Amino acid sequence: MSGDLPEYYFRVRENGAAVFRVDTENRQRRIEMDQIAVVNIKNGEVKPQGDRKLSDYDVDTIRTWMDERRALLAQRDMDDIHRAVDYLNLTTQWVQSKxxxxxxxxxxxxxxxxxxxxxxxxxxxxxxxxxxxxx
Known part of the structure; x- marks a missing residue:
């Protein structure tokens, strides 16, 4: 099971995410998630959790996720706008006929x-x- 899980888990929040390191290599073989940071994708801020010091790998992984998340949200925005055009057309048809x-x-x-x-x-x-x- 541990091979199937990612190293990091991003719990999406309104303006970013809480970042967790996923650990399955413990004595109980349980999944443990240790929160390491909070990120804000709007301003690019990465705040380590508590007194934690993030490694370069942590920061690179977080920045990659932030870039991918921004791209996904931009794509969703465009999808929403294209759907709005469809809704306007459907609304016009509804007004005219029903x-x-x-x-x-x-x-x-x-x-x-x-x-x-x-x-x-x-x-x-x-x-x-x-x-x-x-x-």
Whole structure:
């Protein structure tokens, strides 16, 4: 079993993770997880737990995980946006073909404001990109 487990376990938290070293090489042959650090992927901070001193290998492993985690979260963000486009299309179809007057009354103002806000930001960002492209 010990060959199947990774050396480190990352318990994901809101802005990063708690990092544990996994140990199965003990007398009871139990899985022990020793917390060695807390990481914040937003600011890149790695805080050793207690008085612990992290090895270069620990830090390299943690930094690799942080890079992979950032990439995964960025990919998920893009997936969410692509799903939002699909939801907008499905919402349009629902409004056109299935929505009752009461349902439309309930959602119209909120959707119009959200779409207006989104459109304003998208147009501004597009204009900024076009201006940068000309320079």
């Amino acid at each position: 929505a009752s007057e009461e349902q439309l009354e309930d959602i119209t103002d909120g959707l119009l404001l959200a779409m207006h806000d989104l459109r304003s930001v998208l147009v501004r960002k597009k204009a900024d990109r076009l201006i940068k492209g000309k320079n």
